[in-house]
Amino acid sequence: MAAVVEAKNITKAFGGVKAVDDVSVSVEAGEILAVVGENGAGKSTLMRILAGIETQDSGQVIVSGEVIPKSDAKASIDAGISLVHQELSLVPEMTVAENILLGSAPTTVGITRTRQMKQIAQAALEEIGVSVDLDERISKLSVALRQFVEIARAVARKPKVLILDEPTASLTPAETDYLLSMLQRLADRGMSIVYISHRIPEVFRLCDTVTILRDGKQISVLDVAKTTPQQVIDQMVGRELKKDLESKRSSSPGHVVLKAVGIRAEGVNDISLEVRAGEIIGLGGLVGAGRTELVRAIIGADPRKLGKVTLTVNGKTKVISSFESAVKAGVGYVPEERRTDGLALTMTVAENITLPNRKELSASGFQLARKIRTFADDLSKRVGLRPPEIDREAGQYSGGNQQKIVIAKWLGRRPALIVLDEPTRGVDVGAKAEIHRLVKELADNGTAVLVVSSDLPELLELADTIHVVRDGTITGTLSQEEADEKRVMSLAAGEQVENA
Amino acid sequence: MTETIQLGGAKETGFFPRLRTIIGRRTEGRGVILLLVILAVLAFTQPLVFTALPVTIGRIALIGIVALGLTAVILMGELDLSVASTLAASGVVVAIIPDLRIAIPAALLMGIVVGIINAFFIAIVGIASFIASLGMLFALSGLAFVLSNEVPVSIANQDAGLAFGQPLFGPVTPRILLFFLVFIAIQLFVTKVKAGREFFAVGGNRQAAYDSGIPVKRRIFTGFIISGFVSALAGVIYTLELTVATPTAGSTVLLASFAAAIIGGNYLKGGRGSIIGTLIGASSLGVLQVALFLSGVQVPVQNTLIGAILLIAVITDPSSLRAISARVRATLPDRTKVEAQ
Numbered sequence: 014m015a016a017v018v019e020a021k022n023i024t025k026a027f028g029g030v031k032a033v034d035d036v037s038v039s040v041e042a043g044e045i046l047a048v049v050g051e052n053g054a055g056k057s058t059l060m061r062i063l064a065g066i067e068t069q070d071s072g073q074v075i076v077s078g079e080v081i082p083k084s085d086a087k088a089s090i091d092a093g094i095s096l097v098h099q100e101l102s103l104v105p106e107m108t109v110a111e112n113i114l115l116g117s118a119p120t121t122v123g124i125t126r127t128r129q130m131k132q133i134a135q136a137a138l139e140e141i142g143v144s145v146d147l148d149e150r151i152s153k154l155s156v157a158l159r160q161f162v163e164i165a166r167a168v169a170r171k172p173k174v175l176i177l178d179e180p181t182a183s184l185t186p187a188e189t190d191y192l193l194s195m196l197q198r199l200a201d202r203g204m205s206i207v208y209i210s211h212r213i214p215e216v217f218r219l220c221d222t223v224t225i226l227r228d229g230k231q232i233s234v235l236d237v238a239k240t241t242p243q244q245v246i247d248q249m250v251g252r253e254l255k256k257d258l259e260s261k262r263s264s265s266p267g268h269v270v271l272k273a274v275g276i277r278a279e280g281v282n283d284i285s286l287e288v289r290a291g292e293i294i295g296l297g298g299l300v301g302a303g304r305t306e307l308v309r310a311i312i313g314a315d316p317r318k319l320g321k322v323t324l325t326v327n328g329k330t331k332v333i334s335s336f337e338s339a340v341k342a343g344v345g346y347v348p349e350e351r352r353t354d355g356l357a358l359t360m361t362v363a364e365n366i367t368l369p370n371r372k373e374l375s376a377s378g379f380q381l382a383r384k385i386r387t388f389a390d391d392l393s394k395r396v397g398l399r400p401p402e403i404d405r406e407a408g409q410y411s412g413g414n415q416q417k418i419v420i421a422k423w424l425g426r427r428p429a430l431i432v433l434d435e436p437t438r439g440v441d442v443g444a445k446a447e448i449h450r451l452v453k454e455l456a457d458n459g460t461a462v463l464v465v466s467s468d469l470p471e472l473l474e475l476a477d478t479i480h481v482v483r484d485g486t487i488t489g490t491l492s493q494e495e496a497d498e499k500r501v502m503s504l505a506a507g508e509q510v511e512n513a
Numbered sequence: 514m515t516e517t518i519q520l521g522g523a524k525e526t527g528f529f530p531r532l533r534t535i536i537g538r539r540t541e542g543r544g545v546i547l548l549l550v551i552l553a554v555l556a557f558t559q560p561l562v563f564t565a566l567p568v569t570i571g572r573i574a575l576i577g578i579v580a581l582g583l584t585a586v587i588l589m590g591e592l593d594l595s596v597a598s599t600l601a602a603s604g605v606v607v608a609i610i611p612d613l614r615i616a617i618p619a620a621l622l623m624g625i626v627v628g629i630i631n632a633f634f635i636a637i638v639g640i641a642s643f644i645a646s647l648g649m650l651f652a653l654s655g656l657a658f659v660l661s662n663e664v665p666v667s668i669a670n671q672d673a674g675l676a677f678g679q680p681l682f683g684p685v686t687p688r689i690l691l692f693f694l695v696f697i698a699i700q701l702f703v704t705k706v707k708a709g710r711e712f713f714a715v716g717g718n719r720q721a722a723y724d725s726g727i728p729v730k731r732r733i734f735t736g737f738i739i740s741g742f743v744s745a746l747a748g749v750i751y752t753l754e755l756t757v758a759t760p761t762a763g764s765t766v767l768l769a770s771f772a773a774a775i776i777g778g779n780y781l782k783g784g785r786g787s788i789i790g791t792l793i794g795a796s797s798l799g800v801l802q803v804a805l806f807l808s809g810v811q812v813p814v815q816n817t818l819i820g821a822i823l824l825i826a827v828i829t830d831p832s833s834l835r836a837i838s839a840r841v842r843a844t845l846p847d848r849t850k851v852e853a854q
């Protein structure tokens with residue numbers, strides 16, 4: 014069968030770094046191709062070239078036998094390539110319908126035909142089985158809905174090939190499940206799909222073929238039916254990934270570090286919790302259950318309506334009233350939205366990492382340049398930043414690597430309490446294991462850890478105790494021994510758990 | 514349809530929830546409230562504003578016309594600081610060319626060229642619009658002085674000028690008529706025409722606009738051309754009405770037009786706002802200025818009041834209110850107390 018879309022010998026360098034190095038991929042009608050690789054392997058860059066957003070240094074993109082012009086987003090869309098971006102690419106202040114037809118609204122002599130626009134948008138939403146008010150602004154929607162609106166936009170363009178760059182990173186298991194079967198349906202009708210994910214099980218469930226990238230180079234193209242997850246992971250990483258030696262931590266928690274009583278805030282309904290030194294408390298639940306709102310209210314990043322939070326460090330108890338007082342008292346925070354909240358994208362890695370550690374690194378107010386460099390260098394190596402160049406701007410790093418920078422930023426500080434919100438979203442398997450190890454290490458050294466995660470295996474692996482949150486209240490608390498995926502899920506979804 | 518998923522965000526039903534969401538989506542709220550408050554206060558204190566309707570509307574038109582063009586640029590998240598000096602320079606051009614049939618098109622053409630040059634530096638060279646249009650501001654006000662030899666220039670055809678100031682019908686002078694035409698044209702452009710609607714995308718998320726194949730650079734050119742053209746038109750009107758062009762004309766227009774756009778709910782970072790909002794903002798300012806003038810308030814005091822109202826309008830925006838309260842709380846003396854355990 015002939016390829017519908019073919020990328021031939023694509024090469025793209027940023028400065029000296031070859032982000033994509035002579036890569037060729039092709040998809041046939043109805044085929045689902047997975048593209049996998051570690052953070053910074055070049056997956057997003059390759060897809061952006063296909064979509065005409067990034068300009069390749071050499072190589073061609075061919076759709077149904079015709080070469081499409083370089084770096085012409087409109088031409089790529091018209092030729093039938095539709096990309097769902099890794100970082101959402103919607104206009105927050107515009108409506109759902111306007112976003113779905115962004116740049117391709119139907120017109121008569123230049124005048125937008127609003128009614129027809131809504132019909133097309135509605136049809137696209139129906140095709141993917143999502144219902145949402147067409148006149149609602151994007152900024153009012155949940156992250157999951159935004160993701161589906163973006164998919165609707167891609168589908169509305171009637172693409173020959175639909176590319177999805179980590180579409181499930183912010184979806185719940187149920188939503189992921191739904192998305193995968195929906196993609197299967199689209200493929201059954203002859204649409205080609207390119208699917209990028211760090212979640213190998215998804216790849217094995219959905220895809221026909223898998224292309225593996227490493228450091229911009231194409232390592233291999235495998236038939237999914239004839240390979241195993243372990244093989245794929247080994248090829249991605251280029252070395253054998255040591256299985257974590259079931260590192261059950263000997264949890265002997267110390268005194269209570271964080272005490273939050275009766276927290277009420279936007280989306281949070283009277284929650285109390287404690288975290289002890291050396292303890293990892295997990296907050297499970299579905300996206301939108303109120304976990305992010307809860308932790309932000311606790312550390313004073315968002316206003317609280319009611320409730321009291323104290324932090325006890327070295328026998329001294331301080332009341333947390335604002336985010337500033339929280340940081341001063343020794344709280345570290347890795348936010349969910351790293352691009353907007355966690356990173357200064359135009360500052361270098363070194364500057365970002367040392368930001369919360371200014372005091373330790375300065376002698377009487379002056380920053381010690383050499384000390385800063387070794388400090389930043391050491392931390393970026395510890396989180397496995399690739400490439401570990403601390404003088405690069407944070408914005409130039411791939412999505413997963415940006416997350417590592419945010420983590421590194423707080424690691425160096427040995428905070429009394431660290432709050433992690435989806436710490437490994439978009440992080441590759443190798444780095445994920447590394448981040449898990451670092452978090453446990455922090456806890457072993459006496460830091461109290463509060464982690465929000467929608468990734469069940471992660472939660473089960475990390476947390477000593479899991480509080481499951483639904484609709485802004487804690488619906489259940491499970492110890493490490495009691496917790497399993499099914500129990501957490503049923504508490505999260507609001508079903509009764511039978512005592513087993 | 515095989516399967517669907519419920520993710521929330523479904524359409525609100527019922528009359529009042531619908532109404533609330535519709536109002537919630539508008540950006541002109543504070544402009545409307547401000548205008549109503551001003552009108553209510555004036556109904557008691559300075560009812561002359563309503564009897565002197567032609568004067569009031571004329572004042573609104575003067576501030577408003579430049580503000581309308583400026584809004585097209587602001588919607589894209591750009592600034593055009595050169596509007597007032599475009600007005601001054603085009604006014605001088607009209608006065609120094611004796612034949613109005615040549616002078617008016619030349620002045621308008623100049624406005625278009627100004628827009629193209631601004632957009633060139635911003636979209637092609639990649640200079641921030643604040644800087645590019647600031648440069649243009651200086652260049653044009655210099656040009657206005659050079660062309661006029663630093664003195665006011667009377668237009669040759671005084672009769673045409675005098676006729677231009679007369680009402681066409683009712684209180685409607687050509688200035689007011691042109692103002693409404695410009696309003697309708699730009700309003701239709703940004704709400705109905707595809708290219709104009711895309712201004713919101715360029716301002717709201719430029720990367721997303723680019724990713725979707727919207728010709729972002731072309732839109733920026735269009736926006737600055739609109740702003741340049743409309744400012745030049747304002748200059749033409751100004752000179753014809755006064756029958757004389759001064760190189761310092763419109764010195765208060767720059768700030769007033771930004772104030773009108775901001776009071777009208779236009780977000781300076783782009784992507785959020787409306788032309789109607791600017792109309793409302795200009796109306797608030799115009800009414801206020803006339804009222805203050807009629808009450809004999811000195812011009813510097815007027816400006817201070819306008820500044821105060823601008824700040825009030827901005828900080829009473831619900832979303833900025835929230836942000837401000839959070840920030841104020843964060844900067845207040847730290848309430849972290851040390852408690853004995």
Ligand SMILES: Nc1ncnc2c1ncn2[C@@H]1O[C@H](COP(=O)(O)OP(=O)(O)OP(=O)(O)O)[C@@H](O)[C@H]1O
Nearest residue numbers: 027032052053054055056057058409410411412413
């Ligand atoms: N605008 C840019 N400027 C400089 N370097 C860049 C830029 N965009 C990407 N890179 C570099 O190109 C490489 C590939 O990045 P890319 O985003 O394609 O990775 P990825 O495979 O999508 O990773 P992830 O899984 O983290 O999303 C990285 O080394 C990254 O730092």
Ligand SMILES: [Mg+2]
Nearest residue numbers: 057099411412
């Ligand atoms: Mg990527």
